Amino acid sequence: MRALRAAALLPLLGLTACGGEGPMTPPPPTPTHPVPVVVFYDVDADGVADPDEIGRVPGVEVTVAGRSATSATGNGYLVVNGVPEGVHTASVRMSTLPAFYQTVPGVTVTVRSPATEEAFLGLTLAIGVNNPYTYMGFGDSITVGDGSSDGDGYRVMLEALLAAHFGDATVYDEGISGTRSDRGAQRIGGSLDRRRPAYTLVLYGTNDWNDSLCDEAETCFTLESVRSIVRDVKAAESLPVVGTIPPINVGYDFRTPESRQDWVNERNEELRAMAREEGALLVDINAALVQASGGDIGTVIEDHVHPNDRGYEIMADTWFAALARPLPAAAAATLFKAPAAPPARGQP
Numbered sequence: 555m556r557a558l559r560a561a562a563l564l565p566l567l568g569l570t571a572c573g574g575e576g577p578m579t580p581p582p583p584t585p586t587h588p589v590p591v592v593v594f595y596d597v598d599a600d601g602v603a604d605p606d607e608i609g610r611v612p613g614v615e616v617t618v619a620g621r622s623a624t625s626a627t628g629n630g631y632l633v634v635n636g637v638p639e640g641v642h643t644a645s646v647r648m649s650t651l652p653a654f655y656q657t658v659p660g661v662t663v664t665v666r667s668p669a670t671e672e673a674f675l676g677l678t679l680a681i682g683v684n685n686p687y688t689y690m691g692f693g694d695s696i697t698v699g700d701g702s703s704d705g706d707g708y709r710v711m712l713e714a715l716l717a718a719h720f721g722d723a724t725v726y727d728e729g730i731s732g733t734r735s736d737r738g739a740q741r742i743g744g745s746l747d748r749r750r751p752a753y754t755l756v757l758y759g760t761n762d763w764n765d766s767l768c769d770e771a772e773t774c775f776t777l778e779s780v781r782s783i784v785r786d787v788k789a790a791e792s793l794p795v796v797g798t799i800p801p802i803n804v805g806y807d808f809r810t811p812e813s814r815q816d817w818v819n820e821r822n823e824e825l826r827a828m829a830r831e832e833g834a835l836l837v838d839i840n841a842a843l844v845q846a847s848g849g850d851i852g853t854v855i856e857d858h859v860h861p862n863d864r865g866y867e868i869m870a871d872t873w874f875a876a877l878a879r880p881l882p883a884a885a886a887a888t889l890f891k892a893p894a895a896p897p898a899r900g901q902p
Contacts, residue, residue, distance in 0.1 A: 596676025
């Protein structure tokens with residue numbers, strides 16, 4: 555019986571030996587290569603990294619063929635490793651964009667041996683003909699820098715942080731000491747025309763408490779004055795950024811009763827809601843100073859209302875964090891987007 559079974563198997567064995575279907579050999583794996591990418595600020599939104607477009611955008615996650623990497627501070631550089639050979643699209647993860655930045659269509663990259671050419675992926679800001687890389691501080695004596703040892707307040711520190719992060723920045727001073735928000739609403743147009751800033755950093759309300767109209771919430775002009783400023787900023791296609799009113803140093807002198815801090819808290823709640831309604835980026839200067847003080851506001855406020863050097867440093871860090879880091883999706887969805895228009899090149 556065993557002999558018969560063996561004999562029956564011989565033709566099958568012969569077929570296999572003579573070219574019958576045997577085990578399939580798997581194809582060789584597709585070679586993979588690193589893909590270098592630079593994430594840059596595309597000022598004219600043409601998709602080309604022009605020599606004068608020196609701005610870089612760090613912290614942005616770029617994906618190619620399902621693999622990702624994040625752009626570095628200062629140079630916007632990243633390398634996506636393990637990308638298969640072939641033609642792919644480099645795209646941005648939207649939730650990693652800093653406030654106000656917008657994407658352009660993804661960049662096509664050809665991944666090949668021996669090396670894949672560096673790809674430049676541009677991001678845009680809808681600032682019309684305003685000057686790129688510029689930030690305008692707009693407010694009262696706290697914007698001017700009263701209380702700081704050098705008289706510059708937060709501005710020089712903020713400028714250094716922004717320039718190191720994005721590649722370039724200029725922070726202008728359009729503060730006037732002693733002014734109230736209604737005066738700010740009257741003069742914002744002149745400041746916008748003079749500076750044509752990409753961003754406008756609004757910090758108003760501290761002095762409004764001194765006006766009798768602001769003894770009652772119903773007659774106080776702070777909310778509507780700052781709203782008017784924001785709308786003028788938007789109309790000029792500058793990007794609106796609103797800071798909450800800093801805390802006061804309760805008990806410092808006759809100007810700082812506890813009721814004044816209550817007033818500041820009430821106005822700030824109104825400003826937070828207004829920023830959402832108007833599409834402004836809200837920067838909670840008040841909360842940052844209160845937290846940093848550890849319960850002793852005198853450690854960050856020089857006198858009754860003006861920050862000291864430490865307070866201004868905290869303000870610079872807080873403005874910077876809001877401008878440089880991505881927002882939660884819900885907050886990002888409310889931000890103002892001006893109609894895109896090619897900005898004038900070679901602006902001072």
